[in-house]
Structures are given as C-alpha cells and as structure tokens.
Amino acid sequence: MKPGLIVLGASVFLFPHPVKEIAEVAAEIGARVVYDASHVLGLIAGKQFQDPVKEGADVVTASTHKTFFGPQRAIVLCRAGLSGKIDYAVMPCAVSNHHLNTLAGYAVACMEMLExxxxxxxxxxxxxxxxxxxxxxxxxxxxxxxxxxxxxxxxxxxxxxxxxxxxxxxxxxxxxxxxxxxxxxxxxxxxxxxxxxxxxxxxxxxxxxxxxxxxxxxxxxxxxxxxxxxxxxSFKTIRYEFEEDPAYGYWRQA
Ligand SMILES: Cc1ncc(COP(=O)(O)O)c(C=O)c1O
Structure with missing residues (x-):
C-alpha cells in the first residue's frame, strides 16, 4: 500500500529535510507532504533555513514559541484547496478554544519577525x-x-x-x-x-x-x-524587538 501522507518532523533538527526530493516522490504516488516547522519557524521566517512551501510541502505546521518570537500557540499553513478540511479537523475535531489571551502577543511577535x-x-x-x-x-x-x-x-x-x-x-x-x-x-x-x-x-x-x-x-x-x-x-535585555513605540504603531503603518 502506498502512503497518502508523508510527515517530516524533528526535535533534533540540525540540517534541512530533503523536502524537494520527497515532494517529487509524493507527487508520483499521489501523497501529500506535511512539514513540521515547530523548531525552525523563526529561522524560516528570517530566511535562513529551507523554505518548505517553495520546496513542495503541502502543509506546514508549527509552534510559535521556539525560534519564532511568540507566545505558546500554533499555526497551520496549507495550499489553497486544503484549508476547508484542515479548518474542520482543527475545530470541531481537535480544538475547542483558540486562546485569545495570547493572540495580541502573537501578532506583535509576527511584526517583530517582519522587522x-x-x-x-x-x-x-x-x-x-x-x-x-x-x-x-x-x-x-x-x-x-x-x-x-x-x-x-x-x-x-x-x-x-x-x-x-x-x-x-x-x-x-x-x-x-x-x-x-x-x-x-x-x-x-x-x-x-x-x-x-x-x-x-x-x-x-x-x-x-x-x-x-x-x-x-x-x-x-x-x-x-x-x-x-x-x-x-550581563545579558538581561531582550533584543530584536520594538523598543519605544510599541508594535501597534508598526501595525498602523502596515
Ligand atoms: C518536532 C516537534 N513538533 C511539535 C512539537 C510541539 O511543540 P509545542 O507543544 O511546544 O507546540 C515539538 C515539541 O518540542 C516537537 O519537538
């Protein structure tokens, strides 16, 4: 039997995964590729690691609090056409509450990442x-x-x-x-x-x-x-963040 889903993920993640090669095989056998970017999301956002979307992953999942600057949340990115099924699988199938208390912090983290x-x-x-x-x-x-x-x-x-x-x-x-x-x-x-x-x-x-x-x-x-x-x-100050005018100013400009 051929696999329908190939999931790439690692907690010890020193080097990029061979996404392109695996995506080519997946295309031949009609499988989807999921890339778990939990550990490396900040490096991907900062353009210093492989780009799993460009290399052919259909779905990218990640936590937002490892190399990414945010509070504990998660994101799922996917190719157009898959979002309906994924939304349904998240809510109501897996999650009932989307933790609004950390949403503003996450938005600020995204803006810090952009900057x-x-x-x-x-x-x-x-x-x-x-x-x-x-x-x-x-x-x-x-x-x-x-x-x-x-x-x-x-x-x-x-x-x-x-x-x-x-x-x-x-x-x-x-x-x-x-x-x-x-x-x-x-x-x-x-x-x-x-x-x-x-x-x-x-x-x-x-x-x-x-x-x-x-x-x-x-x-x-x-x-x-x-x-x-x-x-x-001697290292007690957070860097790579908005210093004076908080991120809301940045948000208004964007
Ligand atoms: C490969 C991988 N994916 C996902 C997770 C989920 O992490 P969290 O529950 O902190 O979002 C972990 C945890 O370290 C992980 O190692």
Missing part, C-alpha cells in the same frame, strides 16, 4: 556554528562534524551519558536537554543545546566561545556557577 527576523535568524545560525566549533576545538564530540555541525539553532554533543551531563550542567546553571542519538540504542547519549534564547538576549560569537568553555569545564567537574551567573547577569 528583525532576518538579522535575528542570521545571528542564531552564526552563534550555533561558533558554539559547535568551539566545543569541537575543546575536544568534545559534536555531532555532524562532516557537515559543518549545524545549519540551525541547535548543537548536539555526544557525551556518552546525556542524562548525567544534563544534570551536571543544570547544577552549573546551564540548561540543556538530553537526547537520543541514532547510534545510542535507546539511551540518551547526547545533549541538545539551542542558542535562540541567548541570541535574543544579544549574545554573539564571543559569548558562544565563553559558553563552550563553561560547558567543557563543567563537564570536567569544575565549578563554573559564578561565571555562568556573571554572564547571564
């Missing part, structure tokens, strides 16, 4: 690359070396025991996420790091080098808590 998204997404990718390179220089097993480590906001390190490493880092004030690796046999051997938040606070390549050193030192049982606190205390 600052490109600069932000460029810095996110630069930061992730520099963090990965520096971790590698410090002797850590960063995943994806042959491909340049990452093209997204994420960096993944094979640490052998991801749970233990994530706990040590957490005690140091550095929050990462243990993750499975394809070769780790169901054990979380990796840790996953995302640079989207520190980038939003204005950190650049120099800070990524510092963070890499803090991570490497913490994993060698050195006490880095004070240094982590110093770094975080």
């Amino acid at each position: 600052f998204g490109e600069a932000y997404a460029k810095q996110v990718v630069r930061n992730a690359k520099r963090l990965a390179e520096r971790l590698h220089e410090l002797g850590m097993k960063v995943v994806g070396e042959a491909e340049g480590f990452t093209e997204s906001h994420q960096v993944v390190i094979d640490v052998g025991d991801g749970e233990k490493a994530a706990k040590i880092l957490e005690k140091s004030g550095i929050f990462t996420n243990r993750c499975l690796l394809p070769w780790s046999g169901g054990r979380p051997a990796g840790i996953r790091i995302g640079v989207q938040e520190v980038t939003r606070l204005g950190m650049k390549e120099g800070e990524m080098e510092h963070i890499a050193e803090l991570i490497a030192n913490a994993l060698q049982d050195k006490d880095v808590r004070e240094k982590v606190a110093e770094l975080t205390m």
Whole structure:
C-alpha cells in the first residue's frame, strides 16, 4: 500500500529535510507532504533555513514559541484547496478554544519577525556554528562534524551519558536537554543545546566561545556557577524587538 501522507518532523533538527526530493516522490504516488516547522519557524521566517512551501510541502505546521518570537500557540499553513478540511479537523475535531489571551502577543511577535527576523535568524545560525566549533576545538564530540555541525539553532554533543551531563550542567546553571542519538540504542547519549534564547538576549560569537568553555569545564567537574551567573547577569535585555513605540504603531503603518 502506498502512503497518502508523508510527515517530516524533528526535535533534533540540525540540517534541512530533503523536502524537494520527497515532494517529487509524493507527487508520483499521489501523497501529500506535511512539514513540521515547530523548531525552525523563526529561522524560516528570517530566511535562513529551507523554505518548505517553495520546496513542495503541502502543509506546514508549527509552534510559535521556539525560534519564532511568540507566545505558546500554533499555526497551520496549507495550499489553497486544503484549508476547508484542515479548518474542520482543527475545530470541531481537535480544538475547542483558540486562546485569545495570547493572540495580541502573537501578532506583535509576527511584526517583530517582519522587522528583525532576518538579522535575528542570521545571528542564531552564526552563534550555533561558533558554539559547535568551539566545543569541537575543546575536544568534545559534536555531532555532524562532516557537515559543518549545524545549519540551525541547535548543537548536539555526544557525551556518552546525556542524562548525567544534563544534570551536571543544570547544577552549573546551564540548561540543556538530553537526547537520543541514532547510534545510542535507546539511551540518551547526547545533549541538545539551542542558542535562540541567548541570541535574543544579544549574545554573539564571543559569548558562544565563553559558553563552550563553561560547558567543557563543567563537564570536567569544575565549578563554573559564578561565571555562568556573571554572564547571564550581563545579558538581561531582550533584543530584536520594538523598543519605544510599541508594535501597534508598526501595525498602523502596515
Ligand atoms: C518536532 C516537534 N513538533 C511539535 C512539537 C510541539 O511543540 P509545542 O507543544 O511546544 O507546540 C515539538 C515539541 O518540542 C516537537 O519537538
């Protein structure tokens, strides 16, 4: 039996999916392609990642609060002709309430993305690359070396025991996420790091080098808590946002 739906999605999302190639196969067998952009929506909006719509996806789903600036919501984009079925599948089939309390925040986030998204997404990718390179220089097993480590906001390190490493880092004030690796046999051997938040606070390549050193030192049982606190205390202002006249002014112009 041939599939009717091909869903592309990933929580560890270092490189673009082969959407174009899969869309060509899907067209041959009459299947639809769904692309889950939850993790990379801000990078797509900022034009620094693949454009799944141009590459042939029929439907794009995403959360709005990972690399995108918004509050916790979700969006579904689709080709003309599919919206009736999708609207029905969302309401009444899956959702009864569309959480109006976060709608204004989401609209502001969209306007911030239009205005600052490109600069932000460029810095996110630069930061992730520099963090990965520096971790590698410090002797850590960063995943994806042959491909340049990452093209997204994420960096993944094979640490052998991801749970233990994530706990040590957490005690140091550095929050990462243990993750499975394809070769780790169901054990979380990796840790996953995302640079989207520190980038939003204005950190650049120099800070990524510092963070890499803090991570490497913490994993060698050195006490880095004070240094982590110093770094975080000097980056407390959100960047890539409207500063004075709030977004409503922008909205009126648009
Ligand atoms: C691939 C993928 N899709 C969708 C989601 C849904 O995220 P949320 O419930 O935060 O919108 C997640 C969560 O991290 C995810 O990893």
